[in-house]
Amino acid sequence: MIAELGHFALILALCLAFAQALIPLAGTIANKALWIGTARPLSCGQFVFVAISFACLVTLFLQDDFSVAYVANNSNSLLPYYYKVSAVWGAHEGSLLLWVLILAGWTLAVAVFSRTLPADMVARVLSVMGMIAVGFYLFMLLTSNPFERILPFPPMDGKDLNPLLQDIGLIIHPPMLYMGYVGFSVAFAFAVAALLAGRMDSAWARWTRPWTNAAWSFLTVGIFLGSWWAYYELGWGGWWFWDPVENASLMPWLAGTALIHSLAVSEKRGLFRSWTLLLAILAFSLSLLGTFLVRSGVLTSVHAFATDPTRGVFILAFLGVVIGGSLLLFALRSSTIGAKASFGWLSREAGLLLNNVLLVVTLAMVLLGTLYPLVADVLGWGKISVGPPYFNFFFVPLGLLLILSMGIGANLQWKRQSTGSLLSLLKAPIVISPVLAVLWLVLAGWDLKVASLLGLTAALWLSLLTLQDIWQKTSYSGGRLAGLGRLKPGYWGMIVAHLGIAVLAIGITLTSNYSDQRDVRLVTGERIEVAGYDFLFQSVEQVRGPNYIAQQGRFAVFTTADDVDAKPFATLRPEKRRYLATGNMMTEADIDGGLFRDLYVALGEPLGDGAWSVRVYVKPYIRWIWLGAMMIALGGLIAVFDKRYRKVKVTNSAPVNSRAVNSVAVNSVPKESTPALARASKDS
Amino acid sequence: MDRVKLFIPLIIFVVLAAMLYWGLGRDPNAMPSALINRPVPTFQLPELGQLKDADDTTLVVTGQTELLDETLFLGQVSLLNVWATWCISCRVEHPYLVDIAETGVRIIGLNYKDEVEAAQQWLAKYGDPYAQTISDPTGGLGLDLGVFGAPETYLIDHLGVIHYKHVGVVDDRVWRTTLQPKYQQLRNALPEAEK
Numbered sequence: 001m002i003a004e005l006g007h008f009a010l011i012l013a014l015c016l017a018f019a020q021a022l023i024p025l026a027g028t029i030a031n032k033a034l035w036i037g038t039a040r041p042l043s044c045g046q047f048v049f050v051a052i053s054f055a056c057l058v059t060l061f062l063q064d065d066f067s068v069a070y071v072a073n074n075s076n077s078l079l080p081y082y083y084k085v086s087a088v089w090g091a092h093e094g095s096l097l098l099w100v101l102i103l104a105g106w107t108l109a110v111a112v113f114s115r116t117l118p119a120d121m122v123a124r125v126l127s128v129m130g131m132i133a134v135g136f137y138l139f140m141l142l143t144s145n146p147f148e149r150i151l152p153f154p155p156m157d158g159k160d161l162n163p164l165l166q167d168i169g170l171i172i173h174p175p176m177l178y179m180g181y182v183g184f185s186v187a188f189a190f191a192v193a194a195l196l197a198g199r200m201d202s203a204w205a206r207w208t209r210p211w212t213n214a215a216w217s218f219l220t221v222g223i224f225l226g227s228w229w230a231y232y233e234l235g236w237g238g239w240w241f242w243d244p245v246e247n248a249s250l251m252p253w254l255a256g257t258a259l260i261h262s263l264a265v266s267e268k269r270g271l272f273r274s275w276t277l278l279l280a281i282l283a284f285s286l287s288l289l290g291t292f293l294v295r296s297g298v299l300t301s302v303h304a305f306a307t308d309p310t311r312g313v314f315i316l317a318f319l320g321v322v323i324g325g326s327l328l329l330f331a332l333r334s335s336t337i338g339a340k341a342s343f344g345w346l347s348r349e350a351g352l353l354l355n356n357v358l359l360v361v362t363l364a365m366v367l368l369g370t371l372y373p374l375v376a377d378v379l380g381w382g383k384i385s386v387g388p389p390y391f392n393f394f395f396v397p398l399g400l401l402l403i404l405s406m407g408i409g410a411n412l413q414w415k416r417q418s419t420g421s422l423l424s425l426l427k428a429p430i431v432i433s434p435v436l437a438v439l440w441l442v443l444a445g446w447d448l449k450v451a452s453l454l455g456l457t458a459a460l461w462l463s464l465l466t467l468q469d470i471w472q473k474t475s476y477s478g479g480r481l482a483g484l485g486r487l488k489p490g491y492w493g494m495i496v497a498h499l500g501i502a503v504l505a506i507g508i509t510l511t512s513n514y515s516d517q518r519d520v521r522l523v524t525g526e527r528i529e530v531a532g533y534d535f536l537f538q539s540v541e542q543v544r545g546p547n548y549i550a551q552q553g554r555f556a557v558f559t560t561a562d563d564v565d566a567k568p569f570a571t572l573r574p575e576k577r578r579y580l581a582t583g584n585m586m587t588e589a590d591i592d593g594g595l596f597r598d599l600y601v602a603l604g605e606p607l608g609d610g611a612w613s614v615r616v617y618v619k620p621y622i623r624w625i626w627l628g629a630m631m632i633a634l635g636g637l638i639a640v641f642d643k644r645y646r647k648v649k650v651t652n653s654a655p656v657n658s659r660a661v662n663s664v665a666v667n668s669v670p671k672e673s674t675p676a677l678a679r680a681s682k683d684s
Numbered sequence: 685m686d687r688v689k690l691f692i693p694l695i696i697f698v699v700l701a702a703m704l705y706w707g708l709g710r711d712p713n714a715m716p717s718a719l720i721n722r723p724v725p726t727f728q729l730p731e732l733g734q735l736k737d738a739d740d741t742t743l744v745v746t747g748q749t750e751l752l753d754e755t756l757f758l759g760q761v762s763l764l765n766v767w768a769t770w771c772i773s774c775r776v777e778h779p780y781l782v783d784i785a786e787t788g789v790r791i792i793g794l795n796y797k798d799e800v801e802a803a804q805q806w807l808a809k810y811g812d813p814y815a816q817t818i819s820d821p822t823g824g825l826g827l828d829l830g831v832f833g834a835p836e837t838y839l840i841d842h843l844g845v846i847h848y849k850h851v852g853v854v855d856d857r858v859w860r861t862t863l864q865p866k867y868q869q870l871r872n873a874l875p876e877a878e879k
Contacts, residue, residue, distance in 0.1 A: 164776075230772075241772050278693060285697075292704070320701055327694040334690055371700075374707045387770050387797060519805040585779050604809040613809045 003068050006056025007147040010097075013049035013104070014137035016042055020107075020130030024123035028196075036119050039126040043111040046133065047104040054101045057088055057146055067154035070094060070146045076160035076581045078547035086171040087161040092311075093146035095174060099291075100136045102175070102182045103129070110186055110211070116646070117207060124193035125186075132185055135318045143311045160547065160581035169229030177222030177249060181287035183215020184252060187259065188284035191277045192326055195333045200277065205267035208280070210645040212263060213493070216256040217636035223249050224629035231622075232589055232600075239511075239625060242391040247370040248290030251363055255283040258359040260636075261352045269414060271349060274334040275356070281330060285323040286363075292319055293370075344416035351409030358402045365394045396451075403458040403505055407465035410498060429468065433460035444620075446514050455509030459502040466498050490642040497635025504628025510621040517618075519604075523611045531618035533599060534558040536568070540603075540612065543575070550575040550588070553603045553612065557592065574603040589615075598622050723844050724754045724764070725828035732795050732803055732817040752818050757844040761870045762790045763863070764838040765814070765854075766826060768798040769806045771834040777853040778810050784859060785813035789867065793817035796826045796834050839863060841870045 020042035027035025057070075061084045066072040074087045074094070089098040107129045114122045140146070164170075190208045194200040226249065231239045240246065259279040266276045292315045343349040368375070369390050411425050437456035441448055473491070474483025516531035527536045538554040552575045556568035575588040589602040597620045604613030728751050757764075765781060767774040785791050793814035795803045800819055807817070820826055829838070839848040848866050850858060 241770070243772055274690070282693075316701065316704055319704075323697055324694065324701070327697055331687075331690040331694050335687060371703070374703060387768070389797075519809055521808075605811050615809060 002056050002059050002063075003065070003147040003149060006053045006060070007145065009049045009053040009056065010137065010141065010147075013046050013053065013100075014134065014141065016046040016049060017130050017133040017137055020046060021127055021134050022130075023127075024130075025127035025196075028120045028123050028127075033119070036123040039123045040111045042130070043104075043107045043126055046130070047108040050097075050101045050104045054088075054097055057094060057097060058085055060147075061085065061088055064158070066156070066158050067149050067151060068146075069148045069150045072150060072155050072158045074158065074161050076158040076547060078580065079158075079161060079166075080546050082171065083161055083166050086165070089174050090161050090165050090170075093140070093144045095178075096136065096140050096144055097146055098175065099178050099182060100133060100140070102178045103133055103136065103185060106182055106186055106215075107133070110189075114207075121193060121197070121207075124196055125189045128189035128192045129185060132189075132322065135322065139311075139314055139318065143314055157581070160579065163548070163577070163579045163584050163586045164233065166547075167229060167233050169225050169233065173222060173225040173229055176218050176225055180215050180217075180219020180222050180256075181249075181252060181290065183211065183218055184256060184280075184284040184287050186211040186215065187280040188326070191280035192329065194277060195326075195329045198333055198336045200266075200273050202267050202270055205263050205276065206645060209260070209263050209267060210640045210642070212256065212259055212280075212283075213636045213640045216253070216260060217633040217640075219249070219253050219256060220629060220633040220636065223253060224626055224633070227629075228626055232591055239622065242369070242388045244370050245290070245294055247366050248286075248293050251366055251370075252283050252286040252290065254359050254363040254366070255279055255286050258356045258363075259283050261355050261359075265349055265352050269343070269349060271343070272353075272356075274330075277334055278330060279356075281323070281326045285319075285326075286367075288315075288319055288322060292316065343414075346412065346417050346419060346422060348409065348412040348414045348417075351405065351412045354405050355402070355409055358398060358405065362395065362398045362402070365398070366391070369394075399505070400454060400458050403462050403501060406498060406501065407462040410494065411465055411469055425465075425468070429461050429464040433457050433464055436460050444514075449513055452509050452513040455505055455513075459505040459509065462505075463499060463502040466495055466502070470495060488642055488644070490639050490644065493635045493637070493639025493642070495635070496638060497632045500628045500631025500633075500635055502628070503624050503631060507621050507624025507626075507628055511619055511625065515617060515619045515622075518616045520614055520616065521607055521611050522614045523609070528614075528616060530616050532559065533618060535572075535599075535601065535616055537612075537614065545577065547581065548577040548579045548586075550577040551603065551606075553601070553614070555590075555601050557599055570599065572599065572601045574601045576603045593623060595623055595627075596621060719830060719846055719849070721845060721847070724757055724838075724840060724846060725825065726754050727818075727825045727828070728753050729818050729820055729825060732793070732800060732807075732819040752816065754844055756792060756816065756818075757840050757842075759842050760790050761842055761867060761874065762792050762815070762840050763867070764792045764794055764840055766794045766796050766829075766831050766834050766836040766838075768796045768834045769802045770798065773853050774835045775810075777835050777855070778813070780855055780859070781813040782811045784854075785815075790815050792840075794825065794829075795819050795821075796831060797821065797823040837863070839866055839870070842874055 020039065023035050023042070024039035027033070027038070060068050060071050061075050062081060064071070064075065064077050064084075066075075070091070070093050074090050075084055079087065087094075089095040107126060110125060110129070111122070114125075187208050190204065190211070194204055223246075226246065227239045230241065259276065259282075262272050262276045262279050265272045292312070372390075407429070408422070408426065412422070434453070434457045437453050437460055438448065440456060441452060446452070470484075470487075473487060474480045476483065518528060518530050520528050522528060522537045524537050524539050527534055529535070534557065536556045536558065538556055540551055540553050543550050543552045552573050555572040555574070557570040557572065558566055558568050570592040572590040572592055574590040577586045577588055578584070579586065587602050587604070589600055591601075592599040597618055600615075600617035600619060602615045604615060606612055731752050767778075781791060791814050793816070795817055798819075798821060800821065803817075803819070807814075818825065823831070835853060837850045837854050838846050839850075840846055847870065848863070850863060852858075854863065
């Protein structure tokens with residue numbers, strides 16, 4: 001009964017999405033206020049019915065209703081309740097339902113928080129989001145219905161959730177990632193709406209920015225959680241593998257990062273308009289492409305869901321309509337909204353242009369590497385696969401370049417900056433950052449390597465320039481503290497995110513260069529010393545979890561200087577688990593985490609005679625990778641709360657041609673961000 | 685000219701979509717027709733050395749210099765499994781290979797574009813299901829075989845002829861529904877003396 005209710009609610013949501021896709025848009029064409037006004041209530045209705053449908057699926061999981069195929073395949077009566085809930089999005093059908101729920105959520109958010117926008121704009125945006133929703137509902141109902149029953153002979157118990165997914169990181173990783181992926185649909189819908197209206201001004205960019213920032217922050221968190229999960233759950237110590245599906249999440253992130261920066265120029269200076277629209281389309285298109293890659297079976301990957309060619313054809317057709325349609329619209333309409341304005345080669349505009357070029361080149365590199373096996377095959381170059389060596393070869397230098405130019409770019413003024421004033425800004429960091437990098441390595445007692453020196457120098461360069469910028473921003477006003485208080489959330493967001501990049505770069509540099517790893521054969525009672533830590537293998541005992549049996553090792557960790565009887569400062573309990581429903585073996589590493597180093601022990605195979613193969617890692621600064629990622633996400637979030645994005649009340653302005661755009665932009669900008677003083681408006 | 689420029693993203697997308705469609709129409713598990721029922725390409729590559737237990741606590745690398753060639757496959761039905769330590773799917777697949785090796789299936793490993801030492805440590809840690817492992821650090825044999833990406837598994841008969849190729853992880857389902865029946869068929873066709 002509940003399954004049928006969920007199914008029915010899903011069909012109703014589809015009907016409402018259909019109406020939402022057609023009626024408001026028709027209203028903007030026929031100029032009927034009544035039709036335009038349906039956009040908001042239809043969005044609410046759609047959300048309510050998806051939410052009902054989703055709640056039904058959750059209930060089915062909690063009630064262990066194994067007559068529903070999806071529940072039987074992904075759950076088990078022994079599974080703890082929180083994993084029963086997260087199992088809802090553990091496989092293809094349910095994760096799609098989560099996807100549409102989140103899409104409906106974003107749609108509702110746009111409907112609620114867009115009171116200050118012109119009604120026809122909101123109608124177009126919500127219509128476009130309705131169209132996307134229609135595609136996903138049809139996809140679910142026609143090819144991947146999560147409510148399908150196995151009748152008349154349902155299984156006695158479920159097959160259990162994949163043990164790799166039974167983890168706290170995987171409870172929140174997919175929702176966060178989808179919040180990001182789907183969130184880009186808002187920027188996409190704004191872009192398509194602008195193209196439909198043939199109108200894009202600074203106000204448009206200002207409406208779009210907070211939505212883009214929010215989606216991008218969620219995506220950052222999603223990617224970071226995925227990496228964190230891979231680190232401790234795969235029992236393997238790595239944090240990024242250049243797997244096709246990881247790349248599929250990195251690509252929209254890179255496009256989104258470029259979009260955030262390009263939007264800044266479009267808002268403040270009215271430039272890069274077509275480019276911004278293209279990036280908005282690109283960011284969401286790449287999110288959809290990611291979905292396609294995971295679910296179609298075109299590429300093989302550890303993340304791949306059960307593959308089915310009919311699903312692949314459907315998604316590809318959907319991609320064709322959404323991406324092809326929007327790019328066609330872009331080709332036909334974007335020439336009406338271009339704007340010409342000049343800027344010096346040494347200006348913030350030029351810096352952001354360089355940022356965009358570097359990000360898009362990196363994006364192209366990742367896209368090529370991901371699709372290369374396929375492309376090479378199609379072009380008859382033979383079957384070649386690329387591994388991490390390819391990605392590292394291109395990504396590392398591009399990343400360094402990006403970080404070095406970020407430091408300078410954020411310090412530049414709009415329009416034009418004199419070479420002399422820039423050099424005076426750079427002269428201190430250019431000397432201090434390499435010296436600090438050398439000092440850091442020497443004090444830590446590490447070898448000086450070119451790679452680590454370059455990485456550290458770049459990160460320190462970025463940090464110093466960023467901090468110096470705060471110092472200068474606060475120097476005009478009476479008192480530093482008063483100056484700090486006057487800085488806007490938009491500016492703080494940038495600062496935090498940029499410092500986050502520096503922290504991330506430090507983490508990556510030091511972890512990749514100075515990790516110590518030992519694979520050893522140990523009998524209980526033996527000890528092994530790794531990078532100044534002494535690991536004593538005390539015992540192995542059998543423990544029982546809710547749905548598994550595990551061999552649990554006990555390792556006491558001492559600093560080497562301690563004498564034998566000293567109290568260990570950490571005890572690690574790595575496990576080797578066997579899950580009862582599937583018989584799968586899983587390695588659970590145990591980690592003693594710290595800001596400056598992680599101690600990581602994983603239990604391998606028993607080697608007989610009480611001996612075990614054991615993997616011991618000491619990974620310096622690895623937490624900085626995720627600390628940096630969190631700062632980046634936080635930065636994006638802080639910027640969302642800039643008051644500038646909400647105060648504005650814009651009247652429904654008439655279509656504006658390219659010449660007039662700049663003056664309109666200035667008129668509709670609130671007083672605090674009038675670009676009269678280049679200096680004052682630098683805080684984008 | 686400016687108008688034409690605006691169509692570039694659309695054109696790129698159309699080309700990409702065409703490729704994806706082509707990729708979709710293709711069975712990802714199908715092997716290039718050129719290699720069906722053809723012998724394994726000739727090769728001469730070193731065997732991946734094993735880790736020898738030296739002082740009872742630390743596993744030390746000892747290299748082996750024996751060169752392997754295609755005669756490796758003669759006389760027995762074998763699986764040829766392409767793997768690498770940089771491939772996460774291989775990590776997922778590995779325990780299952782250990783299981784089927786224990787049932788007596790002969791698996792030859794092809795360590796593809798990998799670091800020798802990392803590969804040896806991997807086998808010491810996760811168990812070694814391979815009767816022998818060919819070390820192919822430059823990927824030369826992989827290229828001749830048409831390796832699409834690790835992991836891949838080939839079914840090879842007692843005359844060294846390739847009969848089937850599976851792309852992706854070998855798990856219980858793949859083994860029971862595809863590989864094992866074909867494997868049994870080849871085994872049953874063996875001359876009585878070689879069984």
